[in-house]
Amino acid sequence: MNPITTREQLAEAYQRIFAVVPPSLATKESTYDAQGMGDAIDALEFTRMAVLEAGPMTPREVQLVQFGMCAATCYDPGAALHASAALAHGATEADLLQVAQIASVVSGALGFNTAFGGLKSATK
Incomplete structure (x- = not known):
């Protein structure tokens, strides 16, 4: 590159x-x-x-990681942006839901709610 x-x-x-x-x-x-x-x-x-x-990660993987990081830190605009980008690169709604569950382990309900809101925004 x-x-x-x-x-x-x-x-x-x-x-x-x-x-x-x-x-x-x-x-x-x-x-x-x-x-x-x-x-x-x-x-x-x-x-x-x-x-x-x-790095060796695909754009899909990079976006899933960034989506999870935004969810864990409760950054709503970033969660929506990275959820949309992950979907554009081939992620599924199931992928995003799994990341939302992982984020909730780190940050509790707030992280899950951020991730879920980003997912719903991206799949309107």
């Missing part, structure tokens, strides 16, 4: 990994750019995508 060096390449990487470019990316970029810190957000995002694309 070639290193990501432009925001256009970053958007393409998001599309490959997440099946969507999250609206929050443009918000982060414009916020950092306005403070003269565009290079900082670029470095963070380029590295983040390189890590996600370099």
